[in-house]
Amino acid sequence: MKTLLTVLAAVLCISCTKHPVLPSTDIRFVSISDVGGSALFEVRFSSKTDLLSFFKDNTGEGQLGEALICSLDKTPDFVKWQDVVRSVQGEITEVDNAGTVGHVYSASMFAMQATDGGVSSSFVSVEELLVILKERDSIFCKVFTSAYSYGPYYSNVMSIPVSDFILVVKQKRGL
Structure with missing residues (x-):
């Protein structure tokens, strides 16, 4: 009985602990360009925060990776990655x-499109991407x-201003 109460008290104490509040991070668009000979686009952006060691700096814990995700959906603001059906995404390097x-x-x-409710995904062609971008002012x-x-x-x-993105997509298509 003593052991059960001790374990129960420990579980209750652990459940009450709070994670530190993580600071918000601003990122600013710098440029977009074509990565010649591939389907890739290079997006450059800046931040006053060291994004590659964000968790280490704020919690002491290591990170599992970093990516830039841009929504191509009609409702562009997203809370989590899984909310995005069509996106432009890629890993970041400093x-x-x-x-x-x-x-x-x-x-x-x-450019990717989630299918089967997010179970699988497929690439979005440059032509499809151009059609999607023309429906927006920004991504x-x-x-x-x-x-x-x-x-x-x-x-x-x-x-990211869509006009900059469309210019790069047209360069990729040779227009």
Whole structure:
């Protein structure tokens, strides 16, 4: 009985612990360009936050990876990655951290569409992407990262002007 009460008390104490509140992170669009000879686009953006060590800096815990996710859906703001059916996404790498803007990152992005309720996905062709982009003024992106104990984390929203994106898509098509 003593052991049961001790275990129960420990479980109750653990369930009451709170994760630290993680700071919000702003990201700012820098540029978009074609990655020649492939279906990829390079998106550069900046942040005053070191996104590659976000969890280590704020919780002491390691991260599981970082990605930039841009929604192509009609409702562009999303709470979690699984909410996005059509997206442009890619892993991020740091390309500069010496400037006044803080850290500059690059993401080699590709267009995807979730099918079967998110069970599988397929690539969106350049032609389909152009049609989707022409229906919008901007596309909205967030940086995604996660850690085992904290789950997913999303940055604040960054806007990419569709006119910049369409210009790069047309270059890719040779127009």
